[in-house]
Amino acid sequence: MTTLSPKRLFRGLAFAEAVTWTILIVAMILKYAAGVEWAVLVGGSIHGFVFLAYAASSILVGVNQRWSVGRIAFAVLTAIVPYATIPFELHLVRSGRLEGEWRREATEHPADGAWWNRVLRWFLARPVLLVSVAVVAIAAIFGGLLVLGPPGGWQS
Template structure:
């Protein structure tokens, strides 16, 4: 009969996460680059073959992943104690095609993605600030956080669709 827990018989830490900040950020950085490829291919189909729906589909996929990447960049940036400029730059890299990947590699080389999720205040100055308190609350409730995050991304996406596509609507 198999025991609950790990292979060595130890019980896993209930606070440990299978998805580290590094893995989550890397996944979204890669997904953002992939969706740039989808969007560029869709633009080629639109202007080369006259298939307008390709940009609607490719642009929607790219837009959703862009918003998710931006949100995760903020979350990981707060967790990893990046300054506001680094967090803003992380979000801005999604605007330039494929820039998320070299930025992510730069973060890895500098050790800026190392470590696990911070689930409570540490000794660093600012660990008790409002952004950190929100992050601690969210990380203590991963299912609630995931649901709220998905709803927020979809709501922002829907609001942006109502406003209209970048460059305005074609006549």
């Protein structure tokens, strides 16, 4: 069984984020041009969940690949601009910033002693737990955001 590399995870979610932008835009057109009120609720929910998954993967992959905090933050911010995750992902591929496997073992690199790298290695040694915690955390954040309501509030 092959494992999901950091590159494949990030690329997949960057693409999914762009696809969900299309779903949201089509939903907005349906709402405002054809009066299909529920379209934005469905499209926005799909987009919001994938946005959170992309943000989580940006943090996970960014720490694994030893990106700077600024690069990780920028990766998350690219999901706010429609389709921006695709050119950013292509830039990361071209610059080699997605190369390599998951860092399950400590190396001589000075950053490997940092607490966040120890936590990363601990979770990577337990992939089922990592995925479970990620899914529960994303679902909890998503649920909390649903309670708060959509950006701009509920409109009819």
